[in-house]
Amino acid sequence: MLLLALDTATPAVTVALHDGDRVLASSDQFDARRHGELLLPAVDRTLAEAGCALGAVTGIVVGVGPGPYTGLRVGLATATSFGAALEIPVHGLCTLDGIAYAAGLDEPFLVATDARRKEVYWARYADARTRTSDPAVDRPADIAERVAGVPAVGAGAVLYADTFTGVRTDLPEHQSAAALAALAAEKLAAADEEGFLPPLPLYLRRPDAQVPANYKVVTPK
Template sequence: MLLLALDTATPAVTVALHDGERTLASDAQVDARRHGELLLPAVDRVLKDAGVTLTDLTGLVVGTGPGPYTGLRVGLATAEVLGFARGVPVHGLCTLDGLAYAAGLGAEPVEGPFVVATDARRKEVYWRRYADPRTPVTEPAVDRPADIAEEVAGLPAAGAGALLYPDTFPDARAPEHASAAALAALAAERIAAGEDLPAPRPLYLRRPDAQVPKNYKVVTPQ
């Protein structure tokens, strides 16, 4: 197995290569406005650091969000193109699941029930509850922190959304951003267990900001 993982659903542009047992190389940069510029150079660095090429890959896994429309599409489109070009499968995993898995591997690992919350902008968070780092108990959602305060009360929380809203998430934990290394490790674990991973379909959870005008303005002479 040689699995390339990508995630651009958060401000982090993160890439990793996993051989089924360990992470061979990884790269992460945090820049919410430059996903498109940073992703492919990061892929090149990871492959070079691991001493492999795209022809060696056996599959790809990409974070499916939830996340802002533009950034999320960069990772998904890139994974689809690379997978098609090399003729290898492309799997999708919820970005929140990757964060939850990473939360169980940190210096202060989260083991019991907890929450993952990322920044959804507009004073909202994308969030999901977990029984443990591998087991979600709710569907991904987007809400204002104050509206979910009772549901998450008393639970540790990982992710940038938790750090932004300490009144709702007073026990914020690392990691802050998505990790392709954690996403790849989780995917490799599930593949080894014989699980079928989801297709790479985006989790937007809300409509994009850009809308097609309902009434076009007439600009030609009458």
């Protein structure tokens, strides 16, 4: 097993190579506006550090979000392209699940990431491997009573610490492809194929760009 994992659903442009037992190499950069520029060089750098060729990879792992449109599409398009070119499977995982796995908690908690527009993407977990709710997008004020005092991890929880009053600043704040790859390796070793998602974007809301309401339609004379 040789898994190439990547995720661009958050400001983190993160890549890792995992052999089924351990992470061989990884790259983590943070830039919400340069996913397209940073991702492929990060893949090349990670493969070079591990001394592996892309052709040796046996599976792709990709974070499917939730996340903003542009960044999320970069990772998914790259993952599906690699999968098609190499004729290997592409395994989708919820981005929040990777952060939860990295947190390593064995008690109920929340994961929240910054969704911009003064909103967060978030989900509940029974432990680091078990999500108990579908990912959602909400304004922090609208969920304050539901999340107050519950242990919470992620950049969204840190950003809105007045709402996520149980925020754990000692735990990982950002997505890590290394954690995503390790979670996928566990699922594959356990033959838990149902634990994966199709490599399709999990947006949860409409895009920022909209067709103007009074758009003039031009028809041939």
